Amino acid sequence: MKHSTRLMTGVAAFAAVALALTGCSPGGTTDEDVAAPTTDPGTAETTDLTPVTLQLQWFAQAQFGGYYAALDQGYYKDEGLDVTLQEGGADIVPQDALVSGDADYAISWVPKVLGSIQQGANITSVAQIFERSGTLQVSFKDKNLTSAADLKGHTVGSWGYGNEWEIFAGLQQAKVGIDDVTMVTQGFDMLGLLQGDIDAAQAMTYNEYAQVLETINPDTGKLYQPEDLNVIDWNKEGSGMLQDSIWADADKLASDPAYQETTVKFLKASIKGWIYVMNDPQASADIVTAAGSTLGTSHQLWMANEVNKLIWPSTNGIGITDDAAWARTVDIALKTANDTGATILTEAPPATAHTNEYVQKALDELIAEGVDVKGTGYTPIDVVLNEGGN
Numbered sequence: 001m002k003h004s005t006r007l008m009t010g011v012a013a014f015a016a017v018a019l020a021l022t023g024c025s026p027g028g029t030t031d032e033d034v035a036a037p038t039t040d041p042g043t044a045e046t047t048d049l050t051p052v053t054l055q056l057q058w059f060a061q062a063q064f065g066g067y068y069a070a071l072d073q074g075y076y077k078d079e080g081l082d083v084t085l086q087e088g089g090a091d092i093v094p095q096d097a098l099v100s101g102d103a104d105y106a107i108s109w110v111p112k113v114l115g116s117i118q119q120g121a122n123i124t125s126v127a128q129i130f131e132r133s134g135t136l137q138v139s140f141k142d143k144n145l146t147s148a149a150d151l152k153g154h155t156v157g158s159w160g161y162g163n164e165w166e167i168f169a170g171l172q173q174a175k176v177g178i179d180d181v182t183m184v185t186q187g188f189d190m191l192g193l194l195q196g197d198i199d200a201a202q203a204m205t206y207n208e209y210a211q212v213l214e215t216i217n218p219d220t221g222k223l224y225q226p227e228d229l230n231v232i233d234w235n236k237e238g239s240g241m242l243q244d245s246i247w248a249d250a251d252k253l254a255s256d257p258a259y260q261e262t263t264v265k266f267l268k269a270s271i272k273g274w275i276y277v278m279n280d281p282q283a284s285a286d287i288v289t290a291a292g293s294t295l296g297t298s299h300q301l302w303m304a305n306e307v308n309k310l311i312w313p314s315t316n317g318i319g320i321t322d323d324a325a326w327a328r329t330v331d332i333a334l335k336t337a338n339d340t341g342a343t344i345l346t347e348a349p350p351a352t353a354h355t356n357e358y359v360q361k362a363l364d365e366l367i368a369e370g371v372d373v374k375g376t377g378y379t380p381i382d383v384v385l386n387e388g389g390n
Contacts (some may be wrong), residue, residue: 001248003164003261005023005320007038010377011063022060027387029136035247036219037320038119041297045274048080049077049080049081049082050080050081050082050258050262051081051082051084051162052076052081052082052083052084052105052262052263052266053083053086053102053103053104053105053106053109054067054084054085054103054104054105054106054107054266055086055088055089055092055094055097055098055102055106055111055152055290056085056086056087056094056103056107057105057107057108057191057244058087058088058089058090058108059087059088059089059293060085060288060291060292060294060296061086061204061207061288061293061300061303062123062207062277062281062284062293062295062300062301062304062307063207063244063303063307064085064146064288065281065284065285065287065288065303065304065382066109066271066272066273066274066276066277066284066305067085067107067270067273067348068085068271068273068278068284068287068288069273069277069284069287069289070083070154070223070269070270070272070273070276070292070333071083071085071273071281072287072291073272073273073276074123075270075272075276075338076266076269077268078269078379079265079266079268079269080265081262081265081266082267083111083266084181085291086102086103086219090108093108093116093124093270094106094107094108094247095108095112095113095116095121095247096116096121097232098121098123098247098248098249099116099121099122099123099249102261104165104248104249104259104264104266105126105194105246105247105248105263106246106247107129107244107245107246108244108245108247108288109163109241109242109243109244109245110125110128110316110329111162111165111240111242111328111329111333111344112162112244112331113125113245113247114330114333114345114349114353115330115333115344115345117349117353118344118345118346118347118349122249122251122352123247123249123250124247124248124249124250124253124331124352124353124354124355125245125246125247125321125353125354126246126247126248126253126263126354126355126357126358126359127246127249127267127271127319127321127358127359127362128242128245128308128319128320128321128322128325128326128354129244129245129246129270129274129310129311129314129318129319130243130244130245130310131310131311131314131318131322131325132240132309132310133234133235133240133241133242133243133310134204134205134243134306134307134310135163135202135203135204135205135243136202136204136205136231136232136233136234137151137156137157137167137200137202137203137208137231137232137234137324138190138193138200138201138202138208138209138212138229138230138231139193139199139200139201139229139230140193140201140228140229140230141228141229141230141233143199143200143230144189144230145199145200145230145232145288145298146230146232146357147172147232147237148171148174148214148232148237148239149174149175149176150171150175150180150232150319151171151174151176151182151199151200151232152176152181152209153180153181154181154182154199154200155181155182155184155197155198155199155200156181156182156183156184156198156199156200157184157185157186157192157198157200157201158183158184158185158186158202159186159187159188159202160185161245162344163202164183164202165241165275165332165333165336165338165344166234166239166240166241166332167183167202167234167239167338168336168338168339169234169239169241169332169336170232170234170237170238170239172335172336172337172381173237173238173239174237177336177337178339184197184284185191186198186202186347188208189208190203190208190211190212190215190309191210193212194212194215196222197356198247200252202230202233204269204304205306205309205310206297206302206303206305206310207303208334209231210299210302210303210306210385210389211299211389212224213341213385214231214296214299214385214386214388214389215387216324216387223385223387238328239332239336240328241328241329241332241333242325242326242329243296245354246319248263248271249265250352251354253358254352260358263275263358263366264358264361264362265362267319267362268366269359269360271318271319271359271362271363271366271373272366272371274318275318275371275372275373275375277308278308278311278312278375278378279360281301281304281305281308281381282301283303284304285297285300285303285304288300288304295389296386296388296390297386297389297390298383298384298385298386298389298390299385299389299390300384300389302383302385302389305380305381305383306337308378309380311375312374312375312378312380313374313375313376313377313378314374315362315371315375317359317363317374318354318361318373318374318375319359320356320359320360320363321333321354321356323349326354327381330345330348331347332344333345334346334347334348
């Protein structure tokens, strides 16, 4: 596996590249990847650096802005690491890349990886970067859908691929039966909603929701506005599940001191990258664009700003897994059935499924350096979207 201080992507079909050009990503399907150039790491300055590959969950975009910022700003190099960011796509499962040894760390949603762990993947969440879920159901105001209970009798869109569990959990908690709604498979875009085929479409706050706001309302000739829409926030419905987490090899954590040390260094530098995004979302959006993202400039800035809201302010310090949020995610994974009657888990995950040990060490070092790891006083910026996200 070739390592580089620049961007390296996985192999993906041309169709996956075309999908990326639409800017449509659910913040992580179960499968994900594309292709981009790499640079030769064989220079004197990288000789003594430890090579590390991070498998991303999707194509280059501000959802992963902290890692791109850490690379661009030299934070990884400062920690003695030569980091490769390996893009995801429609045919890449991040945790599989980790298990197979094609990556040293991976980004993926917790419920998806819990299923892999039950199937035998010995991996560990070492940092919970997103504290809050970014998943919504979006509808037009005239549908009057403001809660999970209101979805009864309506057509509800879902991407599937493991992104549907918050919807099923929300319906279950609202006492709405699966047969009480019409669930349809939704593309990784908002066309179904815009064309009237879906009453409530699945969307990430940082991506698909913005796609609607980047579209011309034929009734006004201007862009749709938030007041034209209703959103169901699964956090508020009580079914929000933990999403972007950094996963590591549990066997190596248990037996390899060098990997343990590298994990702390990698987390420390990555956290510095996310702090950079918090402090300057525009610069971080520009960094991701320069790395090859195909998303428009206003869309990219929107994404950086909305991702910041999922992280900051951080209750216990960025990367710390909240016990209550973990327990809620596991409980939903055990008790929520989908339309086939299946659940994510049939038994509780092992204690090795997550740990705060390494991220706490990284935070302790940053705190000793005077870094605010909670984002105290964080305030999001106002972003003006342009048509098509340009």
